[in-house]
Amino acid sequence: MSIKYAILGLLSYKPLTGYDLKKIIQDSTFMHWSGNNNQIYKALLELNNKGFVTNEVYHQDSSPSKKVYTITASGLDQLKKWSQLEPEPFEIKNMFLVQLAWGDLLSDSELEALLNQYEKAVKGQFFMEEAKAKRGFFKTGRTPRETAIWQLIHENLLMGYETELAWAKKAKAQLVIGK
Amino acid sequence: MSIKYAILGLLSYKPLTGYDLKKIIQDSTFMHWSGNNNQIYKALLELNNKGFVTNEVYHQDSSPSKKVYTITASGLDQLKKWSQLEPEPFEIKNMFLVQLAWGDLLSDSELEALLNQYEKAVKGQFFMEEAKAKRGFFKTGRTPRETAIWQLIHENLLMGYETELAWAKKAKAQLVIGK
């Protein structure tokens, strides 16, 4: 799945500039793209070529000119089609598991230190997510149902972090027997 | 983190060919790389250039010749250094959440169908993981501690799937009110 669909989705909410899209995508955890310039401006160009979006240039005195993108009827159509596609299986890219796989090379205390570091990192991710939800784009939807959906997405992430923390606790208990 | 470290880890267990490595990596869930030829044979070349592995060619009558790679002392050193690095934060790339984010475009029954499909996909991943653990490389380690580590990695994945299923159930209960 491409960033183009995420952009269409965001534009279905309201017209935005490339710069706006970049900030929203970079600030969200679940829209996993980095949201760098190259990705976004290229995607907008393609979406424009396909007629899924249009743009209007606004000249400003105190800032650079900006292009505000608006979704078209055919763009909305495309978005709805994509919404109904078979969901992709989710991927967890947890490099820590690969690192841990060869952790038998380490001493008990080194292994404990590693697990503690991991726990700390996940806690950090958890708190970051809570903070993001309070200020981010996905706080209030256009309908109660959309708000509920966005709340569920937020909870999905939090549950993931909590599960990870519970697992880390278990791992420490099992692996670091003698302290 | 690069596939090179994963390869070093596997070779620390026993000498293997590129083809062996490919199968192990493709068959494991947590070593997330696709394990395609280009990745593996290129990585082995680099590891060889840096002196972390050596190889010996075996000619066979009924199959093509093979290069068996063995880790060197300096390779083991490198592996241990990497084992102690600060763990990378884990990433969840769940495209379904992006898809769901614009699910308010769908009717109740379409949304329910989408969630059901997701549930089914995750269940499939869960059973696949259980099957893999029974036959895979990471079944029994060289020490009880290593076996415990590999068991914990397996449990980490299973817990992740279970959390996802619990969440999907909750999502259905909240979003699909009238059936």
Add this chain to the structure above:
DNA sequence: CAAACCATGTAAGCTGTTACATGATTTC
């Protein structure tokens, strides 16, 4: 008799990342 397995490798292409370029305005 087709498909899959064994085994190594290369080529072309797509995606994504970091960094560069510009330049006024606002905040620390």
Add this chain to the structure above:
DNA sequence: GAAATCATGTAACAGCTTACATGGTTTG
């Protein structure tokens, strides 16, 4: 006075994927 914000875009590079190439052997 340095750094961040606004705003668009390009260039170079790194990583990863799909497909190609070869060819004997085994399984269905």
